[in-house]
Amino acid sequence: MSTPQDDELAGTEQPFVSHLIELRDRLIRAVIAIALGFGLLCLYPGPAGLYDLLAAPLVAHLPDGATMIATNVLSPFLVPLKITLLAGFLLALPVVLYQVWAFVAPGLYSHEKRLVLPLVVSSTGLFFVGVAFCYFFVFGKVFTFIQSFAPKSIRAAPDIEAYLSFVMTMFIAFGAAFEVPVVVVVLARMGLVSIEKLREWRGYFIVLAFVIAAVITPPDIVSQLALAVPMCLLYEVGIFAAGYFVRYSKPPETEGQEQQGN
Template sequence: MQQDLQPLIEHLIELRSRLVRAVLLMVVAFCLLFNWAGDLYHLLAMPMLKAMKVGSQMIATDVTSSFFVPMKVAGMVAFLLTLPHTLYQAWAFVAPGLYQHEKRLILPLIVSSLVLFLVGMAFAYFLVFPVVFGFMTGVTPEGVAMMTDIDKYLSFVLGMFLAFGATFETPVIVMVLVRMGIVTVAKLREARPYVIVGAFVIAAVVTPPDVLSQVMLAVPLWLLFELGVVLAAWLMVPKQAENTEASG
């Protein structure tokens, strides 16, 4: 019985060790970014600050917001900077138990998922935010000063980052579904009209109520779906070859 538990204990010790390494590096990164927390928030708020009218400014309605909100931003940046190391630790833990063909599939998926999520965040920051905030300031009634709370702004930005980051994961999701046999490429192509409608419905729910920002989410979602279908069709060729070799 003790011999049976030994491998499990060793795995748990290794898991703890890798979690500690990931968390320690994240804490170190946060400590290094601590002094620049205010600058990081200013950089994050730049799209809003540029869109606001002259004389307007952001405010902190809570006593502790002016301290904790920049700290949250520094923590978010530290998490993103150390995410490759965290993913490496996770990969190093599970990789020994995977077959070679599983390693060839999973590792590119992890890397591409990370890259696509970051691209989605960059798309939101550089292209979507200026449009959204420009629209919001443009429709502000005359005589009303737009003074956004920094904590609510952070919550809005994080929600948009998650929405666009998840949207840019669409090709990976499509390829995984096809690879696992849950759906076929032919079925995905048949579902194209429903996907287009669904993309605009999701955009209407997630984004602010201006048409342009909704289109800026819906169109990439649709195009990324099409990219996922193309890549999934290409991915099925080597899988069929593997099955043929296995049966032979």
């Protein structure tokens, strides 16, 4: 004869197992998408072509006849392969994010879905915009500044692994910096900071943005402004978006209480 405790526990294992199975399936789909992106990029333009594309901003500013070097025996093979794998992940990122969203969405309320999906899409887009801004604008200014200070007695020959590390650091820094509106919206939506406080802290954030830019970027005014100014502008965008999202993603109960109070 079953006890009340047995009845309470009955049926709890199957939903948990089904969630694990769903998680496994969605992870497999995400890995397959990344593998397909990696395979396509291996076919065209290929690992070497991708590295040449990544190195183009630096190579364009090297002295005539100068090239990049590899100080490690395996670097000419491993570095382009790492770049191809990273590019394959970025290519498959929409599929990966969709799998994450599809797994999490059934457990969210409707007002939470209205908040999470736009934030996922906007954060991904802003990260890509930050990376593109860094590649097409900032790199040219930074490498011009660096080469202008190089003594004529030194022949520049950057190592490909060191260049990859520098590029990844800059990409992550600018991609993260462009997430400022998302951070502002989340803080306001969670009730940690009011929109009025965000407006009052505008001056402090401007100082913080320039400090971050001075620490992360090379010591030239162009690259520092290229990071700090967009951060300040995006902070204003975040304040504007926070007012909309806080109102748009309120629970139905909260909306009903506010209507009764009015």
